[in-house]
Amino acid sequence: MNGWITKALSSVTLAFLALFWAALTNQNSAANELALPRAVDLQADAKEAQAKKIPLVLFSNLTGCHYCRGALREVLLPMQRNEGWARTAIYRQIDADKATPMKDFDGKATTHEAFVRKMNMQLTPTVAVVDAAGKPLA
Numbered sequence: 856m857n858g859w860i861t862k863a864l865s866s867v868t869l870a871f872l873a874l875f876w877a878a879l880t881n882q883n884s885a886a887n888e889l890a891l892p893r894a895v896d897l898q899a900d901a902k903e904a905q906a907k908k909i910p911l912v913l914f915s916n917l918t919g920c921h922y923c924r925g926a927l928r929e930v931l932l933p934m935q936r937n938e939g940w941a942r943t944a945i946y947r948q949i950d951a952d953k954a955t956p957m958k959d960f961d962g963k964a965t966t967h968e969a970f971v972r973k974m975n976m977q978l979t980p981t982v983a984v985v986d987a988a989g990k991p992l993a
Contacts, residue, residue: 889927890916891935891948893955894970897989898962904945905987912944915971917951917979926980944984951979960989 891914894900904911914931916923934940949957951971959965959973974983984993 889924889932891927891931891946894947894949894957894967896958896962897947897960897970898958900945900947901960901987901989907945909942910944910984910986910992911989912946913974913976913983913985914946914948915951915974915976915979915981915983916948918953920979923980926982931982949976951976960987 894913897911900911912931914926916927931946935946949971950967952968954966954968956964956966957970959970965973974989976983983991986992
């Protein structure tokens with residue numbers, strides 16, 4: 856075959872495989888969403904953590920971040936879903952690129968975006984292990 860025909864067929868094959876993979880994984884489906892429980896009221900979560908004497912694991916996520924999906928799929932969700940690990944911490948997801956309303960550790964109204972900035976979680980994914988006051992432990 857001519858070189859340009861081979862290159863054209865290779866490009867078409869790669870495009871087909873990419874479309875097939877996207878359809879197979881269906882990453883835009885809400886049913887397949889990878890997520891921890893979203894942070895809604897960290898003051899209430901902190902009270903629960905303090906009563907149980909466990910930390911909070913805060914996960915800063917960015918929509919479309921494949922590293923974030925990997926961290927969720929391979930590490931955080933298995934830990935949160937495992938009975939033994941689930942008892943060791945309270946897991947919350949914070950969406951760095953969304954203005955989702957929430958309450959911070961002081962009970963003040965904020966958004967996921969603003970909270971991520973306040974906590975200096977500049978990169979995603981970021982996992983912060985904090986005490987009931989919101990102070991980093993690790």
